[in-house]
Amino acid sequence: DIQMTQSPSSLSASVGDRVIITCRASQGINIWLAWFQQKPGKAPKSLIYATSNLESGVPSKFSGSGFDREFTLTINNLQPEDIATYYCQHYAEYPLAFGGGTKVEIK
Amino acid sequence: EVQLVESGGGLVQPGGSLRLSCAASGFTFSDHYMDWVRQAPGKGLEWIGRSRNRIHNFDTQYAASMRDRFTVSRDNSINSFYLQMDNLKADDTAVYYCARAYYGSGTWPRIDSWGQGTLVTVSS
Numbered sequence: 001d002i003q004m005t006q007s008p009s010s011l012s013a014s015v016g017d018r019v020i021i022t023c024r025a026s027q028g029i030n031i032w033l034a035w036f037q038q039k040p041g042k043a044p045k046s047l048i049y050a051t052s053n054l055e056s057g058v059p060s061k062f063s064g065s066g067f068d069r070e071f072t073l074t075i076n077n078l079q080p081e082d083i084a085t086y087y088c089q090h091y092a093e094y095p096l097a098f099g100g101g102t103k104v105e106i107k
Numbered sequence: 108e109v110q111l112v113e114s115g116g117g118l119v120q121p122g123g124s125l126r127l128s129c130a131a132s133g134f135t136f137s138d139h140y141m142d143w144v145r146q147a148p149g150k151g152l153e154w155i156g157r158s159r160n161r162i163h164n165f166d167t168q169y170a171a172s173m174r175d176r177f178t179v180s181r182d183n184s185i186n187s188f189y190l191q192m193d194n195l196k197a198d199d200t201a202v203y204y205c206a207r208a209y210y211g212s213g214t215w216p217r218i219d220s221w222g223q224g225t226l227v228t229v230s231s
Contacts (some may be wrong), residue, residue, distance in 0.1 A: 001171070034217050036152070043204060043224050044144075044152065049217040087152050091208075091217055094168045096142075098152040 002027050002090055006099035012107045019075040021102045023088035028068040032092035035064055035073045038101075039084045047086075048073065080106055109133040109220040111205045116225030123195050123229075129188040129205030129222055136186040137161040140208035140216045143179060143190045145201040146224075153201075155179070158188065160210050195229045202226050 003026040013019050023033065035048040046055045048064040051071060061076045075082055083106060088099040115127040129141070143155040156169040156179045167179050178191040188205055202224040208216040 032215050032217075036218075038152075043221045045221065046217075046219045049219070050214055055219055085151075089152075089154070089218070091215055094157075095170045096154045096157075098144075098154060101151045 001095055002029060002092065002097055004088055004090055004097050004099035006086075006088055006102050008102060009100060010103040010105065012105045013078050014107045015078060015080065017078045019078050019082075019104060021073045021075075021086055021088075021104075023066075023071045023073070023099050025069045025071075025090055025092075029090045029092035031067060032090055033064075033066065033071050034089045034091060035062075036087045036089065037084045038087065044087065075104070078104075078106070109207060111207060111220060111222035113203065113205050113222045113225040116203065116227045118228045118230065119195055120231050121196060121229055124191070124193045125195065125227060127190040127192070127203055127205075127225060127227070129190075131186045131188060131205075131207070134207070136181075137165075137183040139210050141179075141181060141188045142206040142208050142218060143177075143188075144204045144206055144218075144221075145199075146204070147198070147201040150201075155190065155203075157208065162210075192227070195227075197229050200227060200229050 005024045031051040036044040038044040052064045063074045085101045085103045110132045112130045180189045204224045205222040206218045207220040209219040210216045
């Protein structure tokens with residue numbers, strides 16, 4: 001099975017900062033990686049699919065990149081409403097798997 | 108607008124069973140894959156299983172650790188998706204989410220919509 005490892009597990013950044021979260025797959029997954037945002041007490045929300053494609057309605061401050069085993073989620077101009085835990089997920093083969101999450105806080 | 112509404116959660120004793128339901132609306136249900144995902148208190152997301160779409164005969168896929176006790180199914184006549192959970196254990200306590208995995212040409216199905224979740228508590 002493919003394992004997903006996110007880093008860091010948590011981070012603290014200032015308003016206006018650029019934040020980068022990394023997700024690594026234990027095997028190659030081509031571009032089949034998604035990112036999700038989960039705010040406290042809420043259901044997850046889909047942000048990005050196929051590595052770099054924004055879901056409808058997702059602001060362009062979010063972007064994704066990568067290929068095969070290493071991927072990044074970038075959040076530009078961090079704002080208080082971006083406070084959340086972010087998860088990656090591969091969907092290259094079964095079973096699907098999520099990363100452990102990255103909790104983003106404001107400094 | 109895609110809407111997914113879970114129901115059926117609650118308190119159940121260890122060893123018991125529970126069936127969760129997910130009512131779907133706003134899209135052609137049989138055209139898309141459907142997933143169950145869970146989240147234990149204070150923990151991350153865990154994929155449980157999937158029902159594929161009509162083109163793939165609605166076949167099912169599971170996480171290895173879930174296959175023995177959990178069963179996903181769907182009733183396309185009423186746009187509903189189910190999770191049957193048997194022999195429940197304390198560490199099955201979690202919020203259970205129903206999710207749509209969008210099926211479209213040129214890309215592999217990915218989760219694009221989530222329900223609000225339903226809490227299952229396994230305790231005596």
